[in-house]
Amino acid sequence: MKFYSTNKSVEPVTLDRALLQGQAADKGLYLPESIPAISKDLLKNARDMSYEEIAAKVLISYSEGIFTEDEIIEICTDAYDFEVPVEKVVNRSHILRLDHGPTASFKDFAARFMGRAIGRLVAKRGEELLILTATSGDTGSAVANAFLGVEGIRVLVLFPVDEVSVRQRKQMTTLGDNVTMIAVNGKFDDCQALVKQAFGDGDLNDLNLSSANSINIGRLLPQSVYYIYAASRIADIAGGEKTVISVPSGNFGNLMGGILAFKSGLPVEKFVVSTNANDEVPVFFRTGDYNKIEPSKVCISNAMNVGHPSNLARLVDLYGGHIDEKGILAKVPDMNAINRDFFSVSIDDNSTRETIKRVYNDYNIVLEPHGAVGWKGLEHFFEANPQLVNAPAISLETAHPAKFPDEVISATGVDPKLPKALMGLDDKDESFGNMNALYSEFKDILKKDFR
Ligand SMILES: *Cc1c(COP(=O)(O)O)cnc(C)c1O
Numbered sequence: 001m002k003f004y005s006t007n008k009s010v011e012p013v014t015l016d017r018a019l020l021q022g023q024a025a026d027k028g029l030y031l032p033e034s035i036p037a038i039s040k041d042l043l044k045n046a047r048d049m050s051y052e053e054i055a056a057k058v059l060i061s062y063s064e065g066i067f068t069e070d071e072i073i074e075i076c077t078d079a080y081d082f083e084v085p086v087e088k089v090v091n092r093s094h095i096l097r098l099d100h101g102p103t104a105s106f107k108d109f110a111a112r113f114m115g116r117a118i119g120r121l122v123a124k125r126g127e128e129l130l131i132l133t134a135t136s137g138d139t140g141s142a143v144a145n146a147f148l149g150v151e152g153i154r155v156l157v158l159f160p161v162d163e164v165s166v167r168q169r170k171q172m173t174t175l176g177d178n179v180t181m182i183a184v185n186g187k188f189d190d191c192q193a194l195v196k197q198a199f200g201d202g203d204l205n206d207l208n209l210s211s212a213n214s215i216n217i218g219r220l221l222p223q224s225v226y227y228i229y230a231a232s233r234i235a236d237i238a239g240g241e242k243t244v245i246s247v248p249s250g251n252f253g254n255l256m257g258g259i260l261a262f263k264s265g266l267p268v269e270k271f272v273v274s275t276n277a278n279d280e281v282p283v284f285f286r287t288g289d290y291n292k293i294e295p296s297k298v299c300i301s302n303a304m305n306v307g308h309p310s311n312l313a314r315l316v317d318l319y320g321g322h323i324d325e326k327g328i329l330a331k332v333p334d335m336n337a338i339n340r341d342f343f344s345v346s347i348d349d350n351s352t353r354e355t356i357k358r359v360y361n362d363y364n365i366v367l368e369p370h371g372a373v374g375w376k377g378l379e380h381f382f383e384a385n386p387q388l389v390n391a392p393a394i395s396l397e398t399a400h401p402a403k404f405p406d407e408v409i410s411a412t413g414v415d416p417k418l419p420k421a422l423m424g425l426d427d428k429d430e431s432f433g434n435m436n437a438l439y440s441e442f443k444d445i446l447k448k449d450f451r
Helices: 015-021 040-048 051-063 069-079 107-125 139-147 166-173 188-199 202-207 217-223 225-234 253-263 280-287 312-318 335-341 349-363 369-384 405-412 439-449
Strands: 002-005 030-032 086-090 093-097 129-134 153-160 179-185 209-211 243-248 268-275 329-331 342-346 393-397 433-436
Touching: 002 015, 015 107, 015 209, 015 217, 030 217, 030 312, 040 051, 040 225, 051 069, 051 217, 051 225, 069 107, 086 225, 086 349, 093 225, 093 369, 107 129, 107 139, 107 153, 107 217, 129 139, 129 188, 139 153, 139 166, 139 179, 153 166, 153 188, 166 179, 179 188, 188 209, 188 439, 202 439, 217 225, 217 253, 225 243, 225 253, 225 393, 243 253, 243 369, 253 268, 253 312, 268 280, 268 335, 268 369, 280 335, 280 342, 335 342, 342 369, 349 369, 349 405, 369 393, 433 439
Parallel strands: 093 393, 129 153, 129 209, 153 179, 179 433, 243 268, 243 393, 268 342
Antiparallel strands: 002 030, 086 093
16 A cells, blocks of 8 residues: 655655655645555444454555564554443433543543554664654643654654643643653644754754654544544444534544544544634635635634644645645635535633533543533534434543643643553653744754754
């Protein structure tokens, strides 16, 4: 299987190249040339299979010739050793809790696969790699945790100085070893732009840069697995029963995982695309006009403060259009198909807080701000489509409530119990650098400290 670039100016590559490169040389993003269909057997048996068994089946279909079946099984068994709860809320609507991994956000699902897969590739080739990553709060810790101590790999993470919670920051800055953190005086979009500029900079080729952001296809493939897993638990997927799935979205990597599952044959009624006040995508889906939001708006669901999502390039490509890395829409995708598959909605902070409070009062379920955006989006969908209110439905809870104690306590009065991942963090010592959102400054650091 080969992977092509959405900008289509370079030759397709095999999975190992795509994983090691992150972004294609023409600044496009990689997508599989054809999306392998979920086998009838898997559709039929998924409900009785464990998470890691489903993961191995799905990921083998993308890895032929690069990893053996045994290697993929080993990677998945090792990576997915935590619970993936599907909790009933009301009717047939459920919360999929993706927050039980070692850093308590859904980013663990992809990071743990990538850490192991890339670690193996680097070891086989005897190469060294510098993983550059921008984070809006959770990618940094998931990636740093997954690559911590992996031979041949260094990790450098940029985060926006004022837009991550203290616990999110401490999860990244207390690790040390082969992991370096830099606070950027700017926003997530600035961090993301700096990282992308470094990838496009020929002067830095000798650093062997790769990305663990969702520009890397290695993020999306593992993220397709939990859609199949969760739907198999609540719907008759072999019989074609369709599920409504709400995805709280920022950079759209999570949603892209869902789209891959859908295009490979998972029956989906509709994806509810739930954003915070950064509503550039809902507006685009409604009007066909795309305008990035600059600077992005600061919302309590901070991991979704994205004014120009990278993965829009992939989504637009899959629907027959073209948008480049700067956000210029050269070819409008099939908007009818987009509006057939997606229901998009933007949820502001007031509504997010109201949802955390109400869901706790009505159902005794504690959500954090990102999950609340997802749940509220699902409610909007059912208001617009009351005939479907008893359809199987899933809303993704993407982080653990204890990562956002202030918002959760003020909405519910509950101080969420710390998961293992966050215990002892409050007392640990931090270490991180600081810089302005200037490429010249970033490049100096790369040349001085990482060459
Ligand atoms: C990263 C993140 C999101 C957004 O996911 P995308 O793949 O960027 O759309 C949502 N919630 C949490 C908690 C996150 O960490």
